[in-house]
Amino acid sequence: MLHEIRCEKFRTRVVRFHEGLNVVLGDDNATNSIGKSTLLMLVDFVFGGSTLLEWNRDIVAELGHHHYDYAFKFNGELHRFRRETITPETVYACDIQYNVVSAMQLDEFNAHLKLAYGLTQPGQTFRAAVGLHLRVWGKTNLIPDEPLHSFPKQRDKDCIDNLVKTYGKFDLIQARDRAARTAETDLKVIRAAASKQLIPKVTKTGYAHAKVQIADLERDLEDVRQNLANYATSLSAVINKEILTLKERKDILLQRRMTIAGRLQRVGRNLTGKRSLRASNFRDLERFFPEVNTERLAEVEAFHDGVAHILRQQLRASKEQLEDELRLIDISISGIDAEMATALGSVEQPESLVDHVYKVASSLQTARASTEGYEREQAHVSALRTAKEELAEVKQRILADIETSVNDGMREIVSEAVGNLRKSPHLSLGDASYSFEVFEDTGTGTAYFGLVLFDMAVFRATKLPAIAHDSVLFKNISNDSVARLVELYAKVQKQSFIAIDEIQKYGPAAAETLQRTSVIQLSDHEVLYVKDWRPSAPTATGVA
Template sequence: MLIRIKSAIFSEETIEFHEGLNVVLGDNNGSNSIGKSTLLMILDFIFGGNTYITYNSDVKTNLGHHNFGITFKFNNKEYHFVRGTERPEIVYRSNKDYEKLQEISINDYTKELKFRYGLESDQLTFRSAVSTFSRVWGKENYNVKKPLHSFPQEKFIQTVTNLIKLFNKYDGIELHEKELKKLEEQKKVLNSAGKHKLIPKITKKEFTKNEKEIESLLKEIERLGKNVYSPSGDIKEIVSDEMINLRKEKKKLIDEREYYISRLNRTTRTIKRTTNAEFESLLEFFPNVNLEKLQNIESFHQGITSILSEELENAKKELVNTIDDLDKEMNKIIKKQEQLLKPDEELNVFIDNLIEMSSKLKNLQSENQYYTKMSGIKDNISTKKGELEELKEKIVKEINKVINTKLKAINDLIHEDKRTAPELNLTYSKYEYEFFDNTGTGKAYTNLLIFDLSLLFLTKLPFIMHDSFLFKNIEKEAVEQIIKLYNSMSKQVFIAIDIIDMYNKTTQNILLEKKVIQLSKDRLLTILDWRDSGKEKFE
């Protein structure tokens, strides 16, 4: 828990905190701009928040950049840190005198706080756990109808997800989501491969057609397999995978050879072309033509032709060599085929026919294997989505039930006349926080505090923070019961409150006993008073 903060900007340089209720106490005049809300915002900053930097910029403007020494205590051991306004993205480990020892990121700092406070969910960040329930003026997280929102624009589904993580119920959902993501990625890969024709892609109609053709080919191959050329009836004796692959490679080489022969023929024709320009004949029709100039141009063209001819001859040699290499490769394949099986002319025709059918069979089977694989993935995706939805529904129902049970229990403690408790209606993608009977501002804020208290009881949420404006519209008797409930907590509760003489003596005694600092118009939080400067003020 937090036990101390220290700063040169504080009038009381060091502020000590304790277990349970911690009260920032204002005066009985309800004086504003004395530092109550500012101190709570500083506490939010101490716990890794950043709103203090932006909303309370007047403090920095008037006092300059400043640091806060921070001390936590966990399992009887103290941990010291320093965080400042000049580089808020950095926190320093320190000794008890707040001398900086080691620089760490704010992310590592909040990860350590999460670990020290025992927040269990691996997927939950410390800030997403505590920020919502640090309700300080300026943070805009106090919409009474949206108690799970950290800020007004936050998406409903994110707020519900954070709640599930706070209850440490997200592991099963994450596992299903990872499995679903893996299936979606497999589907995407297969679709992409099919789109780029790396693997065959067919429709249901083509799959059915292939099935019939596969059946027909299998029967024909089986019949041929019983031919005299295969006495055992085992077609693999004649048509092995190696034989099929050799035939495919040979066909590929033949196609490649034909391509290079075509290029060689074009090159040869180009070399044979000559340009015979008989410019003298032009004189008969154009007696004034500049024959000398035309001959000079022709000399240039002949020079170019000579250069090109040399390049063409080199290209021709390369093509001839390539064709020779392809011929050698084909001869190697032919020899391998002969080694596998030395066919006579009749057998050769038989084998080619058999290989053709076997190759076609493999292609059809490959197409149908792709289709079956894709269909299986789609079915698995559909099944996994259904399981995920069922799991989500089950989890949110369990959480919804336990929260509403606690809301009613706390509501009954606060309202002796047993007013109707608020209810949370939770789905995985949205929620509603409903009030009944009394929809006034005071009851609405009461219901907001009841909600926070419920989660403080039910989860590993380490603390809650309630600013003074939340209490001002709540009826006196309800506040007295809420203070009593705060005081029963072992977890830390930070509140700002003033005008306490309106409450009963028991409540006043609790607030005075649990105060960590008392502020008034003559006793400000900070060493400097700029209330009359016309600049932004602080509570």
């Protein structure tokens, strides 16, 4: 816990803190600019924050550079530190007299606080855990409808992850997320290797074809194994089998060649055939049929000649196509003839059996590699799908649990502080976005009440070591409600820090609690620092 803050510029020189509620009291006139918010900002500063020197620049401007000595108590032992305004990124470890012993970077100091407070959740810094819930005027986390945001443009997903870490449940999500990322990386590696042709790239259709090919090749090898004795004494069986296959292919080609050759012959006759009739050819016809119209017959014949011309053009194109196909068939037949000659010539050569087995085994190895690669890729696709589904399931369950915890906690606090007739805010958590709905009242002060409820719900349900609420968060909340809230703060043993004034209006019980738990009393005449630089400041009272 935070034990004390010392500064030679403080009016009181030292401000000491205790367990539970720590109150910075203002006066009954609610006087502003006397140091209430500044002291809470200093609490944020000694908890590793940096807003003090960004927002309260007038402190250094009016007081000059100075330092703050402060101590934390862990397990009954005081740990003393110093932080200077001129070098705020450095924290000094000190001895019992606050003499500097060693220096460390601010991140290192925050890591020390995280360990000392027992915040073991991986992936969450001390500032991410605590800084969000130290809500002081001037910080960027006073967003009424975004209580998870440390600053306005922070991604919703990062805010949700931070809340999950605060609840100590992120390691469950992280394990599933790591499995999903590993599966995704493995799949990318396989696909990259396939794209660079380091391993076979096989489609679903290619996989089915390879499976059929494997079955055929395995049957071939099994046939060799079962008849090895026969093959060893006579290789003609293997050769005859190959010859038979080649002959079947050749017969098919020869049948095709015969068909094409017949079609080519008919096309040639149609192209060479020619008939032409003139008017003189009809004279014999006139002898038998004097009344025939020979001129009309000539016109019809001329029409037929035109059609025949068009058909001849089409026949020439068909002839060229058939001739090309015939040439390709002849080439294929010549290739088969060469293979048959080679096979027949190797009957007496024993290496032909080895060549045959090697060819089959090589083809089988290639086909198996293709199927294994496809099956390996599909296995990783399935693993990635499963990992993502498990991640979504775990995250959904955890977010639902946290959502219920926060909403039930806020409802309980509202019931205790305001009564059952008042609706509590409602937090809805999604995978990458969230909403925080404040019902009924929408004024700024009342909306800040939602931030108070959210922080207190998380504070009571988790290991969060401290919260701080500035006086602005209590404005426009009914006096009775503030009085009950004070009692709720006081019930929690962990440290909470609030700034508040006009305490008598909250009733004698609340006023007594606030007075008893106060760490300093500030007023128009007793400000935080030895110097009062307000434009309308009263006559300085000097250093107490």
